[in-house]
Amino acid sequence: MANYNPKLLAMNCSLLAGQLLIENGANMERVNDTMYRIAENAGLHSFQAFTTVTGIVVSAEHQPNAQAVDIRARHNDLSKVARVNEISRQFATKEITLSEMYNQLKRVDKGTPQLSILTQCLGAAVLSLSLMIVFTGDVRDSWAAFIIGGSCYWLYLYLLWKFKVKYMGEFVSSLLIGVLAILTTKLGWTSNLNDIIIGSVMPLVPGVPLTNAARDLVSGNLISGPTRALEAIITAMAIGCAIVIVLRYA
Template identity: 30%
Template structure:
């Protein structure tokens, strides 16, 4: 067995989970599970939201160490579920390292949802949130327009390598300006509820959840790091919406 490839495969699995928004304890468990299944000794891992450290020993005691820097994290729960299931199939189906590596490559290559579907989902989500917050019918319909524009704005800002604070600030700004424009055109007499429903698309729900779960697992470093990430995101949203209301003459 190629021990180098075994370690590389375990690292690859952990990287997929972390970059897809998974919890750090899940990354550590998955990598340890894979290394142990292929006979590696003293498998140890230390994971933070920005890096993976992996160490193990082969049968003759030679130490193998790996480090991988994580620079971008998105949200793809399906990838997390697929890698999670794959790690548990190794023992059940006696999969070889090559088979696992090929399966991981297929997971990485799996295409994301097309842009039109993302925009449609964002429109329906913003509309639904505005309805939940008891917006009036013009606000509900207006949020269906604002939602996709906010998503496009954030995607564009991310493509221009803006930091997360600015990405969400621009998203919040667009949410308010769209509402203000619709009010100026006479579409709606008020737009505050529409703004609330639209910026719900930007709220870092998974980041907050992972911060809580990592903390409850005893991984305080990752928990605090993710909590700070959520705080930066929320600050960006607040700053952007405040600037929008300022430009719209509301405040």
């Protein structure tokens, strides 16, 4: 990194930080604030950033070309968001240099360990059980939500990995949730079909996108706010349509 133009390196650091934040579920206000702080602390003048959920463009004074990055995959990994914020604060307090910040951001991008499939499914199962009890007060049938929620979340992760189509995975997983919930009820193992479905679909509900959409709209970002809201609405429609189909033809 020693041969890098410091101004260009600062732009790349800001761009990479913004990319990591958007890809891992940060709202746009946080993204813009982090990018502009990095640019300011690096001594970039007239720094400008255009951020959307699908791409970022940055430019600065005395730099001949703007820098851009295409964002195609988005998921929720708040550990990476927290790590990027920590690196940004360390650079602001002069604990690390510009080159060290760039290298650390690259390590966050490539080297942050992912939770195992088993851990994610277990977390989904616990979430299904807990929220079923919280929302419905039904403790007796909560074991069914635990099993159905965890197993169907595994199916969602598999379909997402296999076909790279998020909405298809949510639709098919919700179909299976409805089928299994009806099956356990008809076999007499459980008594409240609605409560089981409510608990089991909770890991698929787009809570973070809805929250970020609201925060983006409140902060005046009229591009990313409606885009994220539409993304959350499509997810909710995929889940809802699947459950309606199962209940209609069961």
